[in-house]
Amino acid sequence: xxxxxxxxxxxxxxxxxxxxxxxxxxxxxxxxxxxxxxxxxxxxxxxxxxxxxxxxxxxxxxxxxxxxxxxxxxxxxxxxxxxxxxxxxxxxxxxxxxxxxxxxxxxxxxxxxxxxx
Amino acid sequence: xxxxxxxxxxxxxxxxxxxxxxxxxxxxxxxxxxxxxxxxxxxxxxxxxxxxxxxxxxxxxxxxxxxxxxxxxxxxxxxxxxxxxxxxxxxxxxxxxxxxxxxxxxxxxxxxxx
Numbered sequence: 001x002x003x004x005x006x007x008x009x010x011x012x013x014x015x016x017x018x019x020x021x022x023x024x025x026x027x028x029x030x031x032x033x034x035x036x037x038x039x040x041x042x043x044x045x046x047x048x049x050x051x052x053x054x055x056x057x058x059x060x061x062x063x064x065x066x067x068x069x070x071x072x073x074x075x076x077x078x079x080x081x082x083x084x085x086x087x088x089x090x091x092x093x094x095x096x097x098x099x100x101x102x103x104x105x106x107x108x109x110x111x112x113x114x115x116x117x
Numbered sequence: 118x119x120x121x122x123x124x125x126x127x128x129x130x131x132x133x134x135x136x137x138x139x140x141x142x143x144x145x146x147x148x149x150x151x152x153x154x155x156x157x158x159x160x161x162x163x164x165x166x167x168x169x170x171x172x173x174x175x176x177x178x179x180x181x182x183x184x185x186x187x188x189x190x191x192x193x194x195x196x197x198x199x200x201x202x203x204x205x206x207x208x209x210x211x212x213x214x215x216x217x218x219x220x221x222x223x224x225x226x227x228x229x230x231x
Contacts, residue, residue, distance in 0.1 A: 043221045104150040108162035
């Protein structure tokens with residue numbers, strides 16, 4: 001498997017614009033997580049899905065953020081409108097329930113670096 | 118609530134020497150998994166080592182080993198024969214046996230001195 005695939009790798013946009021980040025999890029994984037990483041706040045869990053259903057979105061900072069998982073192989077994180085404080089690296093990660101493959105490991109994508117000017 | 122604490126924001130080690138990174142966690146669960154992830158400047162998060170809480174034997178992966186003290190809720194990472202490529206941010210992480218929550222520490226930045 002190619003691993004977790006995220007796009008774009010880098011995004012530079014202007015304040016007020018809509019940003020859409022994309023993620024393809026590892027095939028067969030039933031959990032998908034979106035994290036945000038900044039120097040100030042470290043790794044923050046934004047939302048996670050189980051079998052395409054959002055389970056916990058309490059980490060989503062505000063209504064400007066939304067995430068969807070229309071099928072098992074695709075998820076999006078959308079920011080509308082974007083603000084400079086949204087600048088961060090956004091990671092998508094997927095995992096398989098511990099015991100099914102025995103690892104419980106979280107597999108990360110390479111991240112999407114977002115800069116909002 | 119589960120928490121993961123890394124009390125060392127920065128550490129340094131001489132090349133070929135040994136360094137230990139500390140991690141403590143808090144949970145009321147008895148069955149869980151612990152991980153150390155490495156994040157080099159490329160920012161890719163890479164699994165270094167994992168430990169199942171029900172196993173008493175400490176996990177080992179080549180030059181990396183852990184000291185897992187379940188009663189003390191401590192999970193330290195030892196890197197032996199440190200190499201320049203070990204320089205990175207290291208994150209300690211916890212997940213339950215349901216795998217539906219991962220808690221990360223704030224990270225330890227490791228510098229390897231030639």
